Structure formats: structure tokens, C-alpha cells
Amino acid sequence: MSEPQSALLLRKQLAELNKNPVEGFSAGLIDDNDIYRWEVLIIGPPDTLYEGGFFKCHLYFPKEYPLRPPKMKFVTEIWHPNIEKNGDVCISILHEPGDDKFGYEKASERWLPVHTVETILISVISMLADPNDESPANVDAAKEWRESYTEFKRKVARCVRKSQEQEEC
Amino acid sequence: MGNCFKRSTTDDISLLRGSDSVREPSSDPVGPPSYQEALSVQSSPPIYHPSPSLTQSATQLSEEEQIRIAKRIGLIQHLPTGKYDGSKKIRECVICMGDFMVGDALRYLPCMHTYHMTCIDGWLMRRLTCPSCIEPVDAALLTSYETN
Numbered sequence: 570m571s572e573p574q575s576a577l578l579l580r581k582q583l584a585e586l587n588k589n590p591v592e593g594f595s596a597g598l599i600d601d602n603d604i605y606r607w608e609v610l611i612i613g614p615p616d617t618l619y620e621g622g623f624f625k626c627h628l629y630f631p632k633e634y635p636l637r638p639p640k641m642k643f644v645t646e647i648w649h650p651n652i653e654k655n656g657d658v659c660i661s662i663l664h665e666p667g668d669d670k671f672g673y674e675k676a677s678e679r680w681l682p683v684h685t686v687e688t689i690l691i692s693v694i695s696m697l698a699d700p701n702d703e704s705p706a707n708v709d710a711a712k713e714w715r716e717s718y719t720e721f722k723r724k725v726a727r728c729v730r731k732s733q734e735q736e737e738c
Numbered sequence: 739m740g741n742c743f744k745r746s747t748t749d750d751i752s753l754l755r756g757s758d759s760v761r762e763p764s765s766d767p768v769g770p771p772s773y774q775e776a777l778s779v780q781s782s783p784p785i786y787h788p789s790p791s792l793t794q795s796a797t798q799l800s801e802e803e804q805i806r807i808a809k810r811i812g813l814i815q816h817l818p819t820g821k822y823d824g825s826k827k828i829r830e831c832v833i834c835m836g837d838f839m840v841g842d843a844l845r846y847l848p849c850m851h852t853y854h855m856t857c858i859d860g861w862l863m864r865r866l867t868c869p870s871c872i873e874p875v876d877a878a879l880l881t882s883y884e885t886n
């Protein structure tokens with residue numbers, strides 16, 4: 570049986586990322602036999618509160634990729650306005666496509682079938698550095714980020730420390 | 739980026755798109771749902787696969803959905819097509835990241851970006867924008883088509 574296009578495309582990306590790793594994250598599969606489920610380790614971006622942390626994430630691709638976006642989840646605990654407490658990432662480029670009749674999201678910030686693991690991760694890493702508090706996924710984190718930044722920093726620092734301990738074992 | 743409001747989707751094919759759940763590793767011997775069938779089979783009612791386990795014929799959709807899908811298919815079919823002739827100017831389809839092979843069926847968008855017909859048609863069923871330049875695929879064409 571020939572492989573679906575989505576599997577071929579993901580395999581191509583995996584090979585490319587193995588050959589030419591991108592700064593800021595490393596990518597592989599959760600299970601070598603399943604090209605649709607990826608495990609990515611994000612290195613906390615320098616000059617941000619997340620610096621020094623190692624955040625493990627999972628990406629779940631649908632068979633209709635690249636027509637539909639993957640879902641992304643942080644497995645390592647993280648405190649961020651745009652990441653749900655259960656780890657689900659809420660970022661507009663991962664929203665399902667559909668014709669936007671309301672115009673509240675710029676077209677360029679929506680899912681497009683040219684997005685790859687690399688471009689998704691670049692967006693997520695920039696979200697870590699620059700949270701968007703307009704429509705937060707973690708309301709408590711967003712409130713702290715706005716109103717009690719010291720407490721926000723403390724919680725993030727705890728996640729960073731925990732992530733370092735996890736990587737050591 | 740990052741806004742995660744909960745909203746009811748206005749996706750034209752929300753009915754066809756099936757569940758949002760991610761595929762289980764063992765499921766689905768049928769292959770990915772394909773809107774190609776809708777585009778290529780014109781004589782009999784098109785069959786949709788809202789999810790791998792569920793096949794839904796067009797007659798099970800609401801009338802409004804059927805009309806929207808038919809209009810969308812009609813619009814897509816108005817866009818020019820051709821076969822790749824080995825031209826050096828275009829080489830790769832950015833959706834599948836594959837090189838064009840001589841004889842491949844192509845579709846040309848008004849912005850002059852070119853894709854495999856099979857790759858772009860499925861996307862245009864979801865959103866009428868060019869994946870490369872985000873140019874809307876001729877709203878004027880859509881309007882004139884809808885008023886016909």
C-alpha cells in the first residue's frame with residue numbers, strides 16, 4: 570500500500586530536520602512507527618523568562634495534513650498565557666482553516682498548508698518570548714502577566730527549574 | 739497570534755471535516771478523506787468522508803451545505819488548469835514539497851502561483867486563499883459565480 574501524501578511530507582521534514590537541525594528545538598517521533606506523532610524538545614529561548622528550560626511537546630498531525638493543522642501540547646509543565654493548564658497550545662496558526670468572514674485574525678496568522686514543523690516551532694518559540702494576552706488560554710497566567718508580574722515570573726521560574734530536573738533523569 | 743477564542747466555525751466544510759480528534763495510529767485503512775472525489779465525479783452524487791469510519795453521501799448534508807459545496811466546486815473548476823511541461827520557471831509544489839513531473843496536472847491561481855491540482859483543490863475547499871501569498875482567490879469571480 571502506498572503511503573498517503575501526509576506521511577511522505579512528514580517523513581521528508583523529519584529527514585531534513587535530522588540533517589540540518591534548527592536552533593532552538595530538536596524534533597523526533599514519539600514512536601518510530603508513527604510518523605503522525607512527533608516529540609519536540611524546545612529550548613527555552615534566551616533572554617526570556619523561559620531561558621534555561623527544556624520543554625517537551627507533542628505534535629499530533631491529522632492524516633489530512635497539510636490541509637489541516639496539527640495539535641500541539643506541552644508535556645512538560647509550563648506557565649504561559651497562551652498555553653492551557655493541560656499543555657494545549659493556543660496559537661492562531663494552528664486553528665482549523667475556514668473562510669474568515671469576520672476578519673478578526675489576519676490571514677497571515679491563520680493555518681496555511683505551507684506550514685511545517687519548523688515554521689510552527691518558530692511561531693511557538695516567538696510566542697514564548699512574546700505572549701498575547703488578548704484572548705488567553707490560561708486566564709490566570711494572563712492575569713498575573715498583566716497585574717502581578719513578579720508572581721508570574723516566580724511560577725515560570727519554577728517550571729524552568731522543574732524542566733531542568735526532568736531532563737537530568 | 740495566540741488567540742484561542744471558542745467560536746462556532748464558519749468553515750464551509752465543517753460538516754465534512756469530521757471530528758477534530760487526531761487519528762489513532764491503528765485506524766483507517768481507507769486513506770485520507772478526499773474532496774477530490776467531489777471534484778472529479780460529477781455524474782453521481784459525491785461521497786464525503788467526514789471521518790475515517792463514517793462515510794456520508796452528499797444527500798445526507800443539509801441543502802444549504804450542499805449548495806455551498808457545489809458552488810465552491812464550481813468556482814474551483816473555473817480556475818485554469820494545465821499539464822506540467824518541464825518549464826524551468828516553476829519547479830515545486832509548496833503544498834506537498836514535491837517537484838513537478840512532466841505531465842502532472844496543475845492548477846493556476848489568479849496570483850500566478852501554481853500547484854498540483856490534487857494538492858490545491860483540497861485546500862481551496864477549505865479556504866479560498868493562495869497558500870503562498872495569502873491572496874484571496876478572486877472574490878470577484880466568486881461573486882459573479884454566486885449571482886449566476
Ligand SMILES: [Zn+2]
Nearest residue numbers: 831834854857
Ligand atoms: Zn503538490
Ligand SMILES: [Zn+2]
Nearest residue numbers: 849851868871
Ligand atoms: Zn499566490
